[in-house]
Amino acid sequence: MDNKETLFLIQNITHQAINPMSGVIGALDNLIDGVVPEHKREQRLRRARSQLEYTVSLIRNLSYFAEYASGNTASISHSSLKTTVIPQAVIESAQFFQDQGQNEHIKIELENRTIQNCVHGDPNLLKQVFMNLIDNGVKYGKPGSTLTIKNNLQKRTNDLIITFEGYSEPFSNDEDLFEIGYRAKSAQQRTSSGSGLGLHICKLIIENAFNGTISAHHSLAGVTKFEIRIPNGFIK
Numbered sequence: 001m002d003n004k005e006t007l008f009l010i011q012n013i014t015h016q017a018i019n020p021m022s023g024v025i026g027a028l029d030n031l032i033d034g035v036v037p038e039h040k041r042e043q044r045l046r047r048a049r050s051q052l053e054y055t056v057s058l059i060r061n062l063s064y065f066a067e068y069a070s071g072n073t074a075s076i077s078h079s080s081l082k083t084t085v086i087p088q089a090v091i092e093s094a095q096f097f098q099d100q101g102q103n104e105h106i107k108i109e110l111e112n113r114t115i116q117n118c119v120h121g122d123p124n125l126l127k128q129v130f131m132n133l134i135d136n137g138v139k140y141g142k143p144g145s146t147l148t149i150k151n152n153l154q155k156r157t158n159d160l161i162i163t164f165e166g167y168s169e170p171f172s173n174d175e176d177l178f179e180i181g182y183r184a185k186s187a188q189q190r191t192s193s194g195s196g197l198g199l200h201i202c203k204l205i206i207e208n209a210f211n212g213t214i215s216a217h218h219s220l221a222g223v224t225k226f227e228i229r230i231p232n233g234f235i236k
Contacts, residue, residue: 160234
């Protein structure tokens with residue numbers, strides 16, 4: 001990445017972080033001044049909390065990227081050798097987007113949650129991937145649809161397959177959604193939010209911390225599917 005690309009990325013992320021923080025400050029000022037009616041106070045507080053969560057996720061993404069860009073990939077690939085229970089990690093990640101999903105009329109659903117597939121690796125890194133994909137699914141999903149998350153072991157290879165699937169804004173399968181700073185044309189038209197960094201971070205984490213792969217496909221029926229494949233050497 002050259003200096004111009006780096007500068008553009010920093011400006012973009014800074015802009016994306018300032019906007020929600022300004023919203024939080026404005027909401028708190030209104031609450032302190034008593035401008036917000038009593039029956040709307042909880043709604044405003046929840047909205048402010050969601051904005052803070054988004055900013056934290058954005059900063060976390062930037063931190064992971066900075067560490068990788070510095071060449072310190074060892075800390076990512078050997079960051080914390082713990083056991084991650086997939087359904088638990090998905091549920092903990094999804095809870096940050098329940099309010100946002102309700103506002104967008106998008107349901108987040110984890111199938112086969114009783115299947116306790118486990119992965120050997122840093123839970124925080126894997127949850128960051130899940131959070132980015134859920135955020136993407138809610139942000140660009142179609143109102144009234146469901147973002148369905150599944151995890152299964154492939155019989156032939158014993159690899160773990162985790163999928164995030166739902167109706168969303170279209171994109172060409174020729175587009176590299178995981179390229180740094182990249183945002184699909186449909187996403188640019190729909191919303192100004194998003195740094196173009198989240199999916200790239202997903203790719204870095206899955207490839208470097210779990211020696212796996214991540215891919216995206218959009219069908220003619222309007223369904224977007226993200227698939228994570230983690231090799232059996234990391235399965236507990």
